[in-house]
Amino acid sequence: MAHPLPDLCRETQLTNSEDGVECVKVKEEVLDEEGTGSEMQRQHFRQFCYQEAEGPREVCNQLWELCHLWLKPERHTKEQMLELVVLEQFLAILPPEVQCWIRDVDPENCSQAVALVEEFLLRQREEERLDGQALRSFKEEVVNFPEAEEVPSDTWQRVILGEIKEEEDGDSASLGDERAYGEEPENSGELGPQGTLLGRTGQNNSRNPDREEASKSQQGGCPEKEKMVCAPQGYQQAKGVTVQPRIQDERLKKCPECGKGFVWRSELIEHQRSHTGERPYSCSYCGKSFSRKSYIIKHERIHTGEKPYICSHCGKGFISKSDLIKHERTHTGEKPYICSDCGRSFSRKQFLVTHRRTHTGEKPYKCSECGKSFSQRTCLVIHERAHTGEKPFKCLVCGKSFGRRDILVTHQKLHTREKAFQCTDWL
DNA sequence: TCGATGTAGGGAAAAGCCCGGG
DNA sequence: GCCCGGGCTTTTCCCTACATCG
Numbered sequence: 001m002a003h004p005l006p007d008l009c010r011e012t013q014l015t016n017s018e019d020g021v022e023c024v025k026v027k028e029e030v031l032d033e034e035g036t037g038s039e040m041q042r043q044h045f046r047q048f049c050y051q052e053a054e055g056p057r058e059v060c061n062q063l064w065e066l067c068h069l070w071l072k073p074e075r076h077t078k079e080q081m082l083e084l085v086v087l088e089q090f091l092a093i094l095p096p097e098v099q100c101w102i103r104d105v106d107p108e109n110c111s112q113a114v115a116l117v118e119e120f121l122l123r124q125r126e127e128e129r130l131d132g133q134a135l136r137s138f139k140e141e142v143v144n145f146p147e148a149e150e151v152p153s154d155t156w157q158r159v160i161l162g163e164i165k166e167e168e169d170g171d172s173a174s175l176g177d178e179r180a181y182g183e184e185p186e187n188s189g190e191l192g193p194q195g196t197l198l199g200r201t202g203q204n205n206s207r208n209p210d211r212e213e214a215s216k217s218q219q220g221g222c223p224e225k226e227k228m229v230c231a232p233q234g235y236q237q238a239k240g241v242t243v244q245p246r247i248q249d250e251r252l253k254k255c256p257e258c259g260k261g262f263v264w265r266s267e268l269i270e271h272q273r274s275h276t277g278e279r280p281y282s283c284s285y286c287g288k289s290f291s292r293k294s295y296i297i298k299h300e301r302i303h304t305g306e307k308p309y310i311c312s313h314c315g316k317g318f319i320s321k322s323d324l325i326k327h328e329r330t331h332t333g334e335k336p337y338i339c340s341d342c343g344r345s346f347s348r349k350q351f352l353v354t355h356r357r358t359h360t361g362e363k364p365y366k367c368s369e370c371g372k373s374f375s376q377r378t379c380l381v382i383h384e385r386a387h388t389g390e391k392p393f394k395c396l397v398c399g400k401s402f403g404r405r406d407i408l409v410t411h412q413k414l415h416t417r418e419k420a421f422q423c424t425d426w427l
Numbered sequence: 428t429c430g431a432t433g434t435a436g437g438g439a440a441a442a443g444c445c446c447g448g449g
Numbered sequence: 450g451c452c453c454g455g456g457c458t459t460t461t462c463c464c465t466a467c468a469t470c471g
């Protein structure tokens with residue numbers, strides 16, 4: 001029961017982007033090299049037999065070579081190599097049923113593996129909690145079981161992995177096939193964690209270049225994918241197990257407004273708030289309202305100062321886990337977004353988007369005063385101060401004002417130096 | 428005229444804060 | 450409630466151009 005995740009991650013097109021830059025199938029290569037390729041190297045190393053070489057010296061040499069191929073010390077940091085070794089051991093000591101499941105997903109690092117195991121256990125607990133009737137009805141809803149027959153205990157997990165249909169169809173290989181994965185023509189079969197059909201409304205698309213960029217990338221065409229190496233898809237899939245059950249459209253609760261389908265009524269109600277604009281949850285500190293309870297819980301942390309997610313490297317706290325993950329990349333040096341033009345890598349997609357403007361020459365922020373354009377909004381804001389004469393940064397020593405903080409900092413160093421000189425003179 | 432110095436401006440990258448969809 | 454990703458803002462550094470001064 002292999003789940004060919006790399007297939008799901010595959011960049012299938014070699015297209016030309018708007019600026020004429022060719023989309024390279026780098027992601028596939030990266031995933032192959034870092035994912036299945038690495039696993040193959042690991043197996044070569046682990047399965048190498050004494051008999052395969054002549055004499056202990058040769059055996060040892062071969063092992064060195066294979067180990068190099070697996071851990072790639074020339075490319076990986078010590079931490080990354082340790083990660084591989086620990087991950088391997090972690091997978092090896094897992095209970096067999098978890099091991100079997102997680103190996104198919106092929107996590108790339110320990111945190112992904114841990115997340116997967118936790119999810120597995122969560123699902124398992126959920127299964128135990130649900131009585132058979134409720135479980136069966138849900139399964140019927142999810143995969144449209146033909147009849148209510150005895151279901152094997154691991155069925156729920158396999159529902160999660162979207163397997164059942166294949167087995168029923170007798171087509172075990174079809175999961176890796178992109179046609180088989182999410183065939184809904186309207187929504188390109190993208191399914192959310194709860195089995196809801198994804199598909200963004202794009203209601204926020206005002207004339208903001210960044211927004212447009214992002215919005216484009218959320219649509220099927222994904223111009224960003226054409227231009228960039230979007231490595232993190234592999235992460236998403238391994239971590240979030242995006243191999244989803246295919247839900248029959250007619251079973252979904254549909255939004256009368258946009259037709260989007262949802263498994264649960266509560267999800268539909270929540271979704272409908274995006275149409276009605278209803279925001280029933282108000283912040284007790286600032287009065288700002290939100291459409292969901294979870295939004296307000298997180299929002300109120302801004303006021304309470306609660307930062308429950310602590311960086312294990314520097315101890316800094318963050319309001320949300322995603323912020324912590326982003327921050328931790330500054331310690332680990334993880335930069336999964338690679339520019340296909342120059343090969344530079346970035347820790348965030350937005351950094352890459354901005355960086356790519358240096359290649360394309362795109363300058364979407366235009367000064368309304370003089371017409372000059374800038375690649376970043378910040379640059380435009382600072383530029384506009386030249387027109388308005390605004391100088392918000394004042395030197396506390398001499399009272400001189402500047403339009404930029406960094407200029408003020410440079411300026412203030414003069415005073416520091418003056419003081420130092422005075423000190424020296426005095427001495 | 429020339430070099431040193433300070434200021435201004437633009438480009439680019441990185442990080443943090445916050446929000447919202449699934 | 451969590452995960453994930455995106456938008457926006459702020460900060461910082463580097464480089465270049467220009468004005469001023471000795």
